[in-house]
Amino acid sequence: MHVSRADLPATVIDQYEGRTVDSGGMRIAFESMPAHFPPDESAFKGLPDDRCQCDHWGYLLAGTFRVTYTDGDEETVTAGQAYHLRPDHFVQTLEPVELVELSPVDAHDRTMTVVARNMSAVAS
Numbered sequence: 001m002h003v004s005r006a007d008l009p010a011t012v013i014d015q016y017e018g019r020t021v022d023s024g025g026m027r028i029a030f031e032s033m034p035a036h037f038p039p040d041e042s043a044f045k046g047l048p049d050d051r052c053q054c055d056h057w058g059y060l061l062a063g064t065f066r067v068t069y070t071d072g073d074e075e076t077v078t079a080g081q082a083y084h085l086r087p088d089h090f091v092q093t094l095e096p097v098e099l100v101e102l103s104p105v106d107a108h109d110r111t112m113t114v115v116a117r118n119m120s121a122v123a124s
Contacts, residue, residue, distance in 0.1 A: 005030040013119045027108045029101045035063075037093045038119070046114045049088055054107035056085040063097030 001023045008019035008030070015034040020027050044050050049070050059082050068074045070088040077083045085091065 003028070013116055016119075022105050025105055027103045027105045029103065029108075030099075031101060032098050033093050033096065035093055035095045038115075041090050043115050043118050044090065044111075045118055047111065051088045051090050052085075052111050053087045054103050054111045055087060056083075056101050056103045058083055058085075058099050058101035061098040061100065063099075064094040065091050065097055066094055067091050 001021075003021050005019055008021055011018045011020070015037060017032045019030045022028075041050055044052055047053055051070055060077050060079050062079050064076060064078045066074065066076050067085055068090050069086070076094070
C-alpha cells in the first residue's frame with residue numbers, strides 16, 4: 001500500500017484538518033492543527049478520565065506540542081522528533097503543527113467520534 005496525502009479527502013473539525021487511510025488495522029493520518037488546539041480538555045469529555053485512550057506513533061514535521069498524562073507525566077514533542085503517545089493523554093499544540101501519525105483503527109474511531117461530537121457542540 002502507498003498513498004499520497006494530496007489524494008486523501010480532508011476531514012475538518014474547527015481548524016483541525018486530517019487526511020487518513022487505513023491499512024493492516026492501523027490508521028495512517030496526515031494532520032495539521034493551529035496553535036493551542038484543542039483549546040482545553042473538553043474535547044475528550046466522555047472518554048475514560050476525559051483523556052485520549054488511543055496509542056499513537058508519529059513523526060512531527062513542523063511545530064511543537066505538549067502531552068500530559070493522568071499519572072502526572074508531561075513531555076514536549078518538537079519538529080523532527082518521532083514519538084509514541086500512550087493512552088490516558090491530552091495533547092495541546094503550542095504552535096501550528098504538521099504530523100504523520102499511526103494509530104489502531106478501532107481505538108482511533110472511538111476517540112474521534114467523541115472529539116467530533118464535543119467540537120460540534122462547542123461550534124453550535
